[in-house]
Amino acid sequence: MKDLNIITEQTIALPETPYQARHYINGAYLDSADGQVSDRMSPSHGVLVSQAALGSVIETEAAIGAARAAFDDGRWSRLSGKDRAAVLNKVADLIEAHEERLALIETLESGKPISQARGECGGAADLWRYAASLARTSHGESHNALGDDMLGVVIKEPIGVVSIITPWNFPFWILSQKLPFALAAGCTCVVKPSEMTPSTTAMLGEFLTEAGLPEGVCNIVLGYGDPVGSLMSTHADVDMVSFTGSTAVGKRISKAASDTLKKVALELGGKNPQVIFPDANLESAADAVTFGVYFNVGQCCNSSSRIIVHEDIADAFVNRVVEMSRHVAFGNPLNPDTQVGAIVTAEHQAKIDAYVSDAKEAGAEICIGGGSLQVAEIGSQFYQPTVVRGVTPDMAIVREEVFGPVLVVQTFKTMDEVIALTNDSDYGLSAGVWSENVHTCLEFSRRAQAGTIWTNTWMDGFPELAFGGVKQSGQGREIGQYGYDEFLEVKSLVMRVGDTRAPWVKMP
Structure with missing residues (x-):
């Protein structure tokens, strides 16, 4: 170990008090109904970094209910792409303005270097801006060669309520590979970060409110996979689950979601x-x-x-x-x-x-x-x-x-x-x-x-290029046009022009 390059000097002060992370449900920050919290000790400094509200079925049900109501009444899904893009771009601005605050808490919770946390948190703003561009440019297609009296139109509609479950290793970046694209598509969301790195996700609620996102459109529930993540994967009011994590957990989510046949997108492990x-x-x-x-x-x-x-x-x-x-x-x-x-x-x-x-x-x-x-x-x-x-x-x-x-x-x-x-x-x-x-x-x-x-390179990535794996590395794609399309359903409209349909029943 003597010939390794080991740095011990610390140039950034530790926060004076732990961050208090709370649930963000229907536009409000909330403690757990039973008052339970979980503590996160820094893996690199041995100090209490954050205390997070520990969610139960009560908070998860409330978050899913808020997302369902927000989707069904159209407060977000029926807005124009222009209006949705404006909110997403404001969130991007706020992310950049709070880069240092986000990076510090992520460094302390995850143990990653502050320079990498800055790049991850601040750089995530680009994902939000790219998703905003997709909100404005999304379109379907028309088919006008079906005959003189027929017109076919294919439209894309938001899939509905999306459960987003993210891991501890890149908590803010991976959240930003999913959430802004789901929001750009017009979906409403329930988000669960890892219990080991909850704080940057919890902080995002502040930015969503300040940017003008309507209440209930995005909800954040903190806690463990059981019961929070489990209920998010099985609830009948959830239309899709987007999960990043281990292959073993991804398989369990697929099985759990199969009872309601909800869509599942998985970004899992690799041996690259x-x-x-x-x-x-x-x-x-x-x-x-x-x-x-x-x-x-x-x-x-x-x-x-x-x-x-x-x-x-x-x-x-x-x-x-x-x-x-x-x-x-x-x-x-x-x-x-x-x-x-x-x-x-x-x-x-x-x-x-x-x-x-x-x-x-x-x-x-x-x-x-x-x-x-x-x-x-x-x-x-x-x-x-x-x-x-x-x-x-x-x-x-x-x-x-x-x-x-x-x-x-x-x-x-x-x-x-x-x-x-x-x-x-x-x-x-x-x-x-x-x-x-x-x-x-x-x-x-x-x-x-x-x-x-x-x-002739490694790990260069761009918001325009889809990301995801084959075999047991997952299913579906994130970011890029393909990642955006994951959150959309395709609907065909078949329209007859004029009263030209030949009768099927032969009346006397």
């Missing part, structure tokens, strides 16, 4: 490879691999948690990634120079370590790291940058989502072999390919089973 061909820009590829595995402490569905590198360059390339890993700044999240912060919980840290330990016992080589990391004055809830070689395809560390700063190395000889290794996974969220030969990149991109393929 970056594939390195010998003709790649190896320095750039090594930097992208290092970024891809350590960004957000590896607690990211898009983490490039495995690399598949051509055997001719494997030794040199892995050595370069290991050397770069020594220079990544791990440590105090409240220092802008920190690149990798804390693990979200001690239990999750133990799970990460178990994957590495089991691989080592099975014969894998630990090139760097492989254990917890003590950071002076802020604790031990950190994990060393870890690179693992000598693995076999059946190892859990190769097949399962570790969700930590752990990179697994595999090697290949031919295109067919690397495609087989890439696709030998239950997941299919994203993949990357590095080569200076466009034909190599195109062939890999066409054959790889993943929702996103990055070519």
Whole structure:
């Protein structure tokens, strides 16, 4: 650990008091009826960061009822796209105005570095603005070649009440990949953030009110998956569930929602490879691999948690990634120079370590790291940058989502072999390919089973481009036109022009 780049200095003061997060239902902030709250301790500083109202069936029913009433009376769904866009753009302005406040609480609740939290929270405003543009440009289609006396019109209508359930790793960003698009479509919503990172979502209620969103259109209920998330997934008055989280929970939500046949959109796990061909820009590829595995402490569905590198360059390339890993700044999240912060919980840290330990016992080589990391004055809830070689395809560390700063190395000889290794996974969220030969990149991109393929880059994203996975990485898409369309139902209007219909009944 001595040769790692560890930052202990803190440049930003801790808040004097914990943030008090409350439910936001029908335009008002509310405590739980039974007065229950949950405490969130910072994973990096050991202080009480926030106290959140702990929701029950009572609050969840009230939120769903408010969303149902708001949708059915048309206070939002029947507004013009122009009027909905105006509100969304005001929310974007308020997000940017409160970027530092949002980022600080997210850093303390999640353990991520303040610089990344700023980028996530402030950058989310762009998602709201893009969704606003879709509200104004949404349209259906017409069919006027059905005959002289027929006209067909296809229109798009909001699906109704949407339950949005978000995870702890990117609480404000992932919320902004869903909520503004649902609102742009004219839906009303009930939102449940993770109980570990509830505060930025709770803060959003202030911005919605100030921006002029009508009461009941968006409601926020804080609490645990049971009972809050469970009821949001099964209630008959909910028309759609949009969930981001683990594949295991996503499967349970699909089963729970099936009784009412509501639509379900899932963004789940990944075991994402970056594939390195010998003709790649190896320095750039090594930097992208290092970024891809350590960004957000590896607690990211898009983490490039495995690399598949051509055997001719494997030794040199892995050595370069290991050397770069020594220079990544791990440590105090409240220092802008920190690149990798804390693990979200001690239990999750133990799970990460178990994957590495089991691989080592099975014969894998630990090139760097492989254990917890003590950071002076802020604790031990950190994990060393870890690179693992000598693995076999059946190892859990190769097949399962570790969700930590752990990179697994595999090697290949031919295109067919690397495609087989890439696709030998239950997941299919994203993949990357590095080569200076466009034909190599195109062939890999066409054959790889993943929702996103990055070519000579990693994790570049834009509001215009849809995001989502195949296989057990999920179903449906977020952001972009396709993500917006998830929240719409298609209705066909078939109209006869004039009284030209031939009678079916032959009257005497």
